[in-house]
Amino acid sequence: MEKTEENNSFKVTGLDQTSMERCQRRWMQIAKPLYGLGRLEDAIIQIAGIMGNEKVSIDKKALIVMCADNGVVEEGVSQTDSSVTAVVTDNFAEGKTSACLMSRRAGVDVFPIDIGVQTKTKVYEDKVAWGTRNMAKGPAMSKKEAQEAIHAGIRAAWRCRELGYQILLTGEMGIGNTTTSSAVVSVLLGKDPKEVTGKGAGLSDEGLLRKQQVIRTAIQRNRPDPQDPLDVLAKVGGLDIGGLAGVFLGGAMYRIPVVMDGFISAAAALVACRIEPKVSDYILPSHLSGEGGMSLVLKELGKEPFLHCGMKLGEGTAAVALMPLLDMALEVYRHMPDFDGIQIEAYQPL
Structure with a gap:
């Protein structure tokens, strides 16, 4: 692309x-x-x-996967370190991820984008920054970087439209991004981090408490304005969330349906809908993810998930899993x- x-x-x-x-x-x-x-x-x-x-017709399907690192990982909010982001991102280039394998079966073309991985990767690059900063110590990024991330997502939607794609699916890869997503959702919905934060990729009970406290600290330190979604994205969000928010906005601008995946994708959809409420009409939900805040975001957006499979893999896997159902209905x-x-x-x- x-x-x-x-x-x-x-x-x-x-x-x-x-x-x-x-x-x-x-x-x-x-x-x-x-x-x-x-x-x-x-x-x-x-x-x-x-x-x-x-x-x-939705015969031509594209999964856009935004890949980025999150500085907050240094606070111990994930079971693995940021090096895994680059490894899995490169696996996307080689078709060796769960989302890639499922997409092959479902007739979906996969477009991974390096929007903010902290090292050089093998995938298409539209890099806004080499990862975000640690939001527990200050803003994750500048407002300009948040804007650039959104525009990168709009560009991705535009390129897909030019290539003839009729439906867009959203996916992501970024260690620590359930933490940033929980922070964004916490602020935009006015909920305590405990209500919207789950264990992500396998945290212990102790790890979950630490993750919740890190989010609480980041919100208290940065004081994001809940009435300004761009400010929230910049202060406690991530580049992958910004990129996906841009995909949702771009899909609505170019009249292409966009399928929401799991919690990170839902947080991005919430940002996009706070920027432009009409975007909600262009979103199809896929599933109810296991993350604590997912049901709250779905309720806020007025969406009812199609799938209740207990999936929590991310990458766009649930969005891909919805495609055969829509194809059969069509x-x-x-x-x-x-x-x-x-x-x-x-x-x-x-």
Whole structure:
């Protein structure tokens, strides 16, 4: 994916109601029990509204994976150190991650982006900084860096649109990013860190308490303004969160549906929706992750997850796992005969 310039405004319009109504009518005419595919039908209607076309197609799918290091790792908030970020990021380049293997099966193309890994990596680079600073000691990044991270995500969405991708999936790689995500969610939702912080990649009970206290310290020291999502992102967030927020914004700007993965992706979606509330209409949730704050973010965004598998891997794996369900729903939507076609009386709404 080549680096190129993008529209820097966040102009987002509403869903196309006419396309949604036509899509709804098509569902009602298909020879099956009305609303038989439940929320999968709603998802296709939403995508029709996003695309402005009831002839929905998501054959070309892209998983955008934002990779970045987080300075707060030096506080012992993770089971591993930051060197793992670069190792796994390079594995993305070689197709050797869980998300890559699942994507291959689901027909998803994977685009890892080094937005802030602290060493040189093998993946496409749109690096804003060589990792963030330790938010427990001061702001994680400057406001300018936070803005640049968002614009990197918008660029990624723009490039995918130019390449013909019809749906974007969000993923990330960055040791310590459940800590930054919990901090962002804590501030934006006005919750104590204890309410929104989980064990991430395998912390002990003692480690979880330390993680919560580190977040509390970072918030008290930096005093992020909950009314200013960019300030929150800069002071206690991460470059990967900023990049994914940009993907959500870019998807809405360019009328492409964007699939939310787990907690880090949800934190980014929350930032994007606080910047521009209409972005929410362009987001499809995938699953209920095991992190403590996930259900609170989903509730805040008015989203109900499709999958309840207890997944907590990240990388975009849950977003990828949703794709076969949407593909199967679309197969019915496109190819199932209507009631006239099989000469039976249509079901009626009661």
